Amino acid sequence: MNKILEINNLAVSFKTFFGEVEAVRDISFYVGKQETVAIVGESGCGKSVTANSIMQLLPMPPAYFKAGEIKFDGENLITKTEKEMQKVRGNRISMIFQDPMTSLNPTMKIGQQIIEGLINHQGLSREEAKKRAIEALELVSVPQPEKRIEQYPHEFSGGMRQRVMIALAMVSNPQLLIADEPTTALDVTVQAQILDLMKDIQEKLGMSIILITHDLGVVADMSDRVVVMYAGQIVEQGLTDEIFKNTSHPYTKKLLASVPSLDMNKDEALLSIDGTPPDLYIPPKGCAFYDRCDYAMKICKDHMPQFTEHSSTHISRCWLNHPMSKDAKGSEV
Amino acid sequence: MQEPLISVKNLRKFFNVGNGNKLKAVDGISFDIFHGETFGLVGESGCGKSTAGRTLTRLYDATEGEVIFNGKNIFNLSRHDMADVRKNLQMIFQDPYASLNPRMTVADIVAEPLEIHRVYKSEKEKNARVVELLELVGLNEEHAMRFPHEFSGGQRQRVGIARALALNPKFIVCDEPISALDVSIQAQVVNLLKELQDKLGLTYLFIAHDLSMVRYISDRVGVMYLGHMMELAESEELYDNPLHPYTKALLSAIPIPNPDIQRNKKRIMLDGDVPSPINPKEGCRFVDRCSYAIDKCRQVTPIFQEQEPGHYAACHRIGEI
């Protein structure tokens, strides 16, 4: 498998008034060519920090790389200078965000924003850049692109703006697209269109996607593999089918059980997880899910669980996988 | 036939947006809500569901139409009578980060309705009630002295619920109460709402855009689009047997967290975005995005009427599609 992106033992912390906040604690995963990897988790789990770390968009200070490497196409991005990163951003790795209104410059015409990137990164002439911009808008199904190139962001609807964001991100043929909750703010019918569009473009350009979301339905629809994060760590990762059908970690199980789906029986109870995720200002010594886990054992409190391999692609981090836990009480999960 | 708790008749709410343009947020909806039920109101942005919820509690005055509670139209009540009715019509808001005053302690926030209506004479009684309310939503006394920013989204929402319960209301409008929360916390809050409903005999109007959640919690569901009610039915019936083209498209667009089902799903794709509710044209509001539209749809607004027992819809071509 050709790995476009490889993250090894990444740790990112923030210096705050209270002390160090360990936003990301030792995570490792990879993204292959033309693969879509979904990073799932709830607020504070570190998924956005991870995404922004890849692009080095975190304000440093107060953030800093505590450990690990981010290898993109073989090179470690963490060691790159700001100038070098500018050549990567918007060019080989692109990012789209949740709220297109704040990511687009409201005082600049749409066309201008696309053209700028092309001239800077690819050294195209204005003429060529304009042509490519129109092509990009066509690619994302914006009707009448020659006309709309001259318009401002506020003249577009939410869904259209997100398409423009995607066009902006696509125009340089990036190898990797990081999409941070791209459809969360959109209506569900528009979301369906945008997801289809992303799949379409991925095929056409052979691009890899990191999809950050908390919507498990979107995950089931779009992703090849899933990384589940909790409290700054990866608790489970594997192929999408494995995660949904062969769920291992108690958190993942609870997450799946707490989402109502259209095909479930109405009388089934919706399982919720009591309490809230731990504050990463004093991260727990042992398993971060201990407080909220129904199967917590004594060892879970003080000792960080190890990863267990369920298949060559599926791993999870839980003491329940340890051979001794099945002996102790036969408490098969 | 049971007497409804709240009866909405031809409710309209328009906003003037300058230059003589009218934003018709709610343009003629009628429905009843019965004791002890949860009525779900769904739709996408601009459909008017939030405005409907707020007009129902008279946070906005209606442009036209009536909301009948306890036999009287709330828009005709005097300020004094309305204040009394308000005790029974409460609201929970969407944004738990914005609906609590950041400068007030949790205790103050929950006690506010009690103070406004001067319910308790002694501080002690009032404080006891505050603690009671906090415990009802799963928080406790030690949380009372803290400020909103110290809590998570789910906890803040619970404070909002405690506040809404302070005056023992009969009816609560839940305006997108879980949209801003994490997935596992959404379940927490929804379960809490259900529990409280059983315990205290509450009636809910549950406004949301997450159809899966609405199906789960509601007894009956209404689907709005651009200020009009397109379909209304019991929740199972609506999801199993949608009649209106918009409902069908909406349901098929929801991604299901099950890879096998999701990958093999036949999706009804709608073109374009949700249009604006400013100066809408005659005829069916859905006509521009509907794949079954005929000329009649552009000229005559379909009537919202009972198509099957308990199942209402507004479409000229029911039964043909």
Place this chain on the structure above:
Amino acid sequence: MMNNIDFKPELFEKADKSNQNADKIHRPSIKYWPDVWRRLKQNKLAMLGLTLIIVMAIMSFVGTYMSGYAYFEQHLDMTNQKPNSAFWFGSDELGRDMFTRVWFGARYSLAIGVIAALIDFLIGVIYGGVAGMASRRVDSIMMRLAEIIYSIPYLLVVILLSVVLQTEGGGSSMFVIILAMSLTGWVPMAILVRGQVLQLKETEYSLASESLGAGKGWILRKHIIPNTLGPILVNVTLTIPRAIFAEATLGFLGLGLQAPKSSLGTLANDGLAGLAVGNTYQILIPAILISLIMFSFNVLGDGLRDSLDPRLRK
């Protein structure tokens, strides 16, 4: 990693979490104003300003007794002396001790500045609060009225008032000066407060309060004003130097406090005469003091503004 743990079977027994509270909050409580103070302390310049203000305030009382001379004591044999051991700031043309007079003047200047700012605050908050909560038409009318009032030059008002409220020996009393400045000076504060009210009126917690049955007055008092205190405080802190400077200008133009009472402005005016004959200290010292006061308040106000800005939290 596996080597460090001694895997005993007991470790795999179910944990007893009965004492656990998954909803516990671990961080210490941060209250609003203590946090603002903490952030302000980090700002060295603002702290310098605050210290200077406190020092000058103390001196304005203590300083008038320190040298032993009264502010009106004339020593016609020791006039126009440059600063020396007898007169630490020198003496003026009537032989009065500059040191005492300067601190006496500082007392008046500070008092006038603070009182004027406070009156601005009171009127401004009430007027702005009412306008912000009122209907659009009433708000419009109130704002137009305020603008008209503000366009009246306060100098004119001072002159008119001091003529109407005849004071002997020319000049004006403290009352007149404060009255004149307040008559028009409250408008910027009112505009600020009204703007804040309009914004905060739309917050969800104000809406929530309304849905609970609260009336406009309640919402204004309990929800809106407490949340505007930050910007208001900054404005008050920045109004004081403006008021002091305005008063100094009046004094400089001969419309200020009458002799032998003095404010820093009148002292500067008196000192003008001395400039021609080389007694620069007579104008320099009051001028420096005015500048110091204004600098201190401005720097404090800026620091306050920064420490109230949630985005700049460190």
